[in-house]
Amino acid sequence: MSGRKVVDFKYQFYSKNLTSTLTIPVTIPFAQSISDHVGRLINAHNLPCYVEEDLKTKLEEFVTDQTINMYDENSVKGLQRLKNGDINIDDVVSKWHKAFTEEVKGYAKPEAVTEEQVFSEVYHSLIHSPALDTLLNLEHTYALTIEDLIQQRDKDLDYLDERQNEEMENAMNNDRTKYTDAQINQLAQRHIDNSQLISGKWSSELTNLRDTQKREFREWVLKVHEDTQSPSKSTSYLNRVRALSSSLPEAEENERGANIVRMEESFTIHLGAQMKTTHNLRLLCTDVLDLCRHKTHTVGGMVIPQPQRLQTAMSLYSNDLCALIMMVDNRLDSYSGLKREFSRVCEQSTDFHFPDLEQQFAIIEQELALANEYRQQNKLSEDADKVSIKSSCSTASEEKKSCLRAGDFYLTKHSNLSEVHVVFHLVADDVIKSPDISSRQAVILSIRNIIKLCFRYDINTLTIPLLLFNEMTEEMTIPWCQKRVELMFKCVKGFMMEMAAYGGYKSRTIQFLVPPGISEDMFSGISSMLTTIFRLSNPVVVKSS
Numbered sequence: 001m002s003g004r005k006v007v008d009f010k011y012q013f014y015s016k017n018l019t020s021t022l023t024i025p026v027t028i029p030f031a032q033s034i035s036d037h038v039g040r041l042i043n044a045h046n047l048p049c050y051v052e053e054d055l056k057t058k059l060e061e062f063v064t065d066q067t068i069n070m071y072d073e074n075s076v077k078g079l080q081r082l083k084n085g086d087i088n089i090d091d092v093v094s095k096w097h098k099a100f101t102e103e104v105k106g107y108a109k110p111e112a113v114t115e116e117q118v119f120s121e122v123y124h125s126l127i128h129s130p131a132l133d134t135l136l137n138l139e140h141t142y143a144l145t146i147e148d149l150i151q152q153r154d155k156d157l158d159y160l161d162e163r164q165n166e167e168m169e170n171a172m173n174n175d176r177t178k179y180t181d182a183q184i185n186q187l188a189q190r191h192i193d194n195s196q197l198i199s200g201k202w203s204s205e206l207t208n209l210r211d212t213q214k215r216e217f218r219e220w221v222l223k224v225h226e227d228t229q230s231p232s233k234s235t236s237y238l239n240r241v242r243a244l245s246s247s248l249p250e251a252e253e254n255e256r257g258a259n260i261v262r263m264e265e266s267f268t269i270h271l272g273a274q275m276k277t278t279h280n281l282r283l284l285c286t287d288v289l290d291l292c293r294h295k296t297h298t299v300g301g302m303v304i305p306q307p308q309r310l311q312t313a314m315s316l317y318s319n320d321l322c323a324l325i326m327m328v329d330n331r332l333d334s335y336s337g338l339k340r341e342f343s344r345v346c347e348q349s350t351d352f353h354f355p356d357l358e359q360q361f362a363i364i365e366q367e368l369a370l371a372n373e374y375r376q377q378n379k380l381s382e383d384a385d386k387v388s389i390k391s392s393c394s395t396a397s398e399e400k401k402s403c404l405r406a407g408d409f410y411l412t413k414h415s416n417l418s419e420v421h422v423v424f425h426l427v428a429d430d431v432i433k434s435p436d437i438s439s440r441q442a443v444i445l446s447i448r449n450i451i452k453l454c455f456r457y458d459i460n461t462l463t464i465p466l467l468l469f470n471e472m473t474e475e476m477t478i479p480w481c482q483k484r485v486e487l488m489f490k491c492v493k494g495f496m497m498e499m500a501a502y503g504g505y506k507s508r509t510i511q512f513l514v515p516p517g518i519s520e521d522m523f524s525g526i527s528s529m530l531t532t533i534f535r536l537s538n539p540v541v542v543k544s545s
Contacts, residue, residue: 004027026063028066092342119221125225126228128314163194262516286513291418291545309419312418312421319460331404405427409450435484463512482529
């Protein structure tokens with residue numbers, strides 16, 4: 001049964017007192033725009049402009065009639081084949097059944113509730129119950145166990161590294177009288193093998209410990225929730241919480257976390273012309289990882305969770321999530337720089353709700369391969385972008401699998417960070433060092449897309465690196481900072497006004513983060529610039545007589 005056919009379309013028109021006939025082949029079904037096709041016909045055949053509307057109307061009628069005729073013919077042929085036994089009726093029924101169950105909601109099977117959904121609902125209810133403090137203290141106790149094991153791992157690897165360096169120096173310093181070049185190469189290879197063996201051993205122990213903690217934590221949460229649902233087990237619930245609270249070790253004095261002093265200011269603004277929306281803006285001067293690290297402190301020898309961590313835990317399964325934009329390079333790994341430090345912060349405690357960072361990277365790498373293949377097939381890369389990708393990726397296969405370009409971003413989910421649920425890893429290159437970047441620069445446009453995602457998916461707090469850098473550098477002069485800050489403030493303001501339709505005019509919190517090391521005068525200047533670009537909400541002062 002043919003899926004398409006070609007039919008001649010004849011159109012008569014008058015030109016210079018003569019009747020002319022235009023005959024063109026038309027493929028049915030017609031997959032083009034009728035208006036565009038008519039325009040091309042007029043240009044190709046030098047038709048008078050006054051026939052455009054009539055030609056468009058006649059062609060639309062012809063395409064509609066021929067499409068209906070083709071479907072009727074195919075239906076008759078299909079029914080005839082069905083009567084002759086050329087088509088298996090069971091296959092037809094199976095295809096229609098599959099189509100209805102997958103496309104029509106009324107015929108679809110009810111979705112099965114997964115274990116993850118059950119645990120998320122249970123945890124959300126328990127974190128808003130009297131067991132809140134006990135739950136957070138349990139997480140802290142597990143984190144201390146992970147931290148101790150990581151310290152043992154680091155000491156073991158440092159000792160191995162020192163011993164191997166000493167052994168290699170002794171081999172290199174005997175003027176090749178004891179060791180030949182081949183023996184030195186064998187020694188280096190043996191060092192590498194031993195390092196990989198020890199690293200793998202510690203990695204396996206950490207993985208097993210995290211899996212055990214995650215299993216025990218989930219079992220405890222589900223059991224406590226089960227006790228709370230039964231009035232007859234309310235005493236069992238209280239005893240379980242008290243038993244765990246009393247078994248938690250008291251914190252030593254040296255565990256007291258030092259409070260980090262950081263410059264910050266808060267503002268309330270209005271956006272919109274007629275329907276004004278109130279938003280909160282904060283200007284922060286701190287290290288980006290300070291928003292991720294746990295800052296535990298003690299009162300009377302007991303660990304007390306900080307308000308930020310408390311808020312993060314209570315809003316984990318809610319419509320009030322927190323996100324952070326982190327500037328990264330074009331490699332999907334965590335082996336150097338800020339990405340390595342962030343990875344160390346993530347591994348300090350077990351994530352009881354989401355996969356580990358490395359597991360999330362493995363999933364992202366698979367999606368990245370598909371995305372790069374899509375780019376190549378659809379030729380979405382411009383010549384300049386292709387040059388930059390080739391310069392940063394050594395082989396075509398590597399480019400296809402794991403290469404990112406400036407402006408790309410990927411996100412990771414976390415439940416074990418201090419003030420963040422979602423981290424947007426935004427890829428940047430050396431172009432952002434220029435003081436003359438525009439609002440159409442790839443990184444700026446990606447921030448627009450990130451804000452759009454936040455407005456659409458209930459991320460109500462977003463932290464944006466104001467200078468597009470994680471730390472201060474030499475080229476960041478006062479004029480450079482002023483120009484970059486002005487550009488970012490104006491772009492973010494425009495993006496928020498543009499995205500208001502996605503969020504239903506809901507109040508948001510935007511935190512502008514500047515790296516540590518900036519002067520107080522520069523911080524005050526940035527604060528003054530914010531008040532001039534955004535419309536502040538001024539309180540009404542009523543004076544009584």
